[in-house]
Amino acid sequence: MLKHxxxxxxxxxxxxxAFAESHLMRYADASKDHVVFTYEGDLWxxxxxxxxxxxxxxxxxxxxxxxFSLDGSRLAFTANYDGGSDVYVMDVEGSTPQRLTYxxxxxxxxxxFPDGNSILFRSRREYPSRADMLYKIxxxxxMPEKLPVDRAGLASLSPDAxxxxxxxxxxxxxxxxxxxxGTAQDIWVGSFAAKNYQxxxxxxxxxxxxxxxxxxxxFISDRExxxxxxxxxxxDNKNISRMTSYDTFDVKYPSLALxxxxxxxxxxxxxxx
Numbered sequence: 379m380l381k382h383x384x385x386x387x388x389x390x391x392x393x394x395x396a397f398a399e400s401h402l403m404r405y406a407d408a409s410k411d412h413v414v415f416t417y418e419g420d421l422w423x424x425x426x427x428x429x430x431x432x433x434x435x436x437x438x439x440x441x442x443x444x445x446f447s448l449d450g451s452r453l454a455f456t457a458n459y460d461g462g463s464d465v466y467v468m469d470v471e472g473s474t475p476q477r478l479t480y481x482x483x484x485x486x487x488x489x490x491f492p493d494g495n496s497i498l499f500r501s502r503r504e505y506p507s508r509a510d511m512l513y514k515i516x517x518x519x520x521m522p523e524k525l526p527v528d529r530a531g532l533a534s535l536s537p538d539a540x541x542x543x544x545x546x547x548x549x550x551x552x553x554x555x556x557x558x559x560g561t562a563q564d565i566w567v568g569s570f571a572a573k574n575y576q577x578x579x580x581x582x583x584x585x586x587x588x589x590x591x592x593x594x595x596x597f598i599s600d601r602e603x604x605x606x607x608x609x610x611x612x613x614d615n616k617n618i619s620r621m622t623s624y625d626t627f628d629v630k631y632p633s634l635a636l637x638x639x640x641x642x643x644x645x646x647x648x649x650x651x
Contacts, residue, residue, distance in 0.1 A: 405442050408635035409450030412470065416442050421455065423470065434472035443487045446470070446635070447494050454497045456487045465499050465515055478515045479522060485513075488532070492539050500531055500548075510548045526570050532563075534590040534634075542575075543567050543588035543595045550586055550631075556604045558582045565597055565611065578611055579618070585609075589634035596621070598629050608632065 403422075406415040413424045415431075419440035424431035435441050437459060444455040454467045457475065463484040466475040479485045483503035490497060495517055500510045510531040513522040531548030535541070545563040563586040568575030579585040581601045589596040595611045606628035608621040622629065 405444065405631060405633075407445050407633045409446040409470075411450055412446070414444045414446065414453060414470075416440070416444070421453070423472075434470075435468075435475070441466075445487055445489050445633075447490050448492065449494065454487050454490060456485060456499075465497055467497070467517060476517075478517070478519055488512075489535065491535065492537060498533065498535060500533065512542075512544070526573060527568070527575060530566075532587050534588045534595070536590050537592065540571065541567065541569050541590075543578075543590050545586050545588065549584075555628075556600060557584060565595065567595070567613075578616070587632050589632065591634055596632075596634060598632060600628070606630065 403415045403417045406413055408426060411426055413426055415422055420433050420437070421435045421441045421444050422431040423434045437457070439457050439459040441455050441457045444453050446453060451470055452467055453470055454465065456463050457466050459475075462482050463486070464477055464479040464481070465485045465487055466477050468475045478497065479499070481501065481503050483501045485499050485501045488498045488500060491514065496514050497517070499513055499515065501513055502508050502510055504511060507529070509529040512525040512527055512530045512533055514525060515522045525542075527542060527544065529546055530542070530544040531546070532550060533542055533544035536543075544566050546566055547561055547563055549557070549561050549563060562582060563584050564577045564581070565579045565585050565588045566575050567578050578595070579597075579599075581599060583600050584606070585597055585599045585601070587598050593613045595613065597609055597611065598606045599609050600606045601609070602620065603625060605625055607624055608629055610619050610621055611617075612619070
């Protein structure tokens with residue numbers, strides 16, 4: 379069961395807002411060999427088996443939302459080196475970051491496309507709506523491609539990249555507990571080709587951070603006792619099951635990361651509570 383191999387995850391405490399200088403570890407991701415996280419505004423790398431972490435970036439800007447490529451050899455992340463927050467990539471052990479986007483709006487990395495040749499990111503670069511929308515940027519650079527969904531913040535691609543699980547609204551940087559107002563988030567799913575997007579959750583509170591794995595979508599929600607925990611939506615039977623049972627601190631900023639785990643699922647949640 380998922381909660382059993384959460385024992386092997388990294389549990390971190392998050393109290394600061396995005397892009398602020400922090401003395402806490404946050405925004406982690408994992409490959410089969412390494413864990414990467416943000417600490418004091420830089421990226422740090424450690425072995426998945428434990429041991430000392432070492433800093434792989436050193437700059438006056440901050441680096442956040444790092445994501446491993448599927449083969450674990452590269453990192454995509456958001457950095458604000460030149461006054462704006464843009465998408466960068468670099469080798470996993472550290473190299474000169476390669477800038478991919480050049481827009482004054484914040485470009486926040488979400489994940490890699492399954493083919494390893496492009497990055498999925500979100501940005502509020504369109505006026506007058508100023509809503510988060512999804513974009514695809516090639517590792518070769520060029521102009522980003524806007525994806526065919528009207529608005530989306532947190533998002534996860536299906537394994538074949540033909541479908542999307544996402545939140546239409548963004549509120550994850552807010553610290554509102556047990557919010558059930560008009561900005562409460564639901565999970566939506568649909569096909570890029572058919573544009574048949576529809577809600578798969580209907581809870582009045584928060585359902586966010588969708589993470590697609592095989593025939594299930596994992597997400598976090600405070601639907602049962604007011605504390606954010608991890609849930610799983612089965613795409614075959616549409617059942618929702620609870621996977622963790624934290625009762626004091628919320629799960630925040632989870633990452634569904636490919637690793638060689640101690641379970642047959644071969645997946646690990648890196649999550650903050």
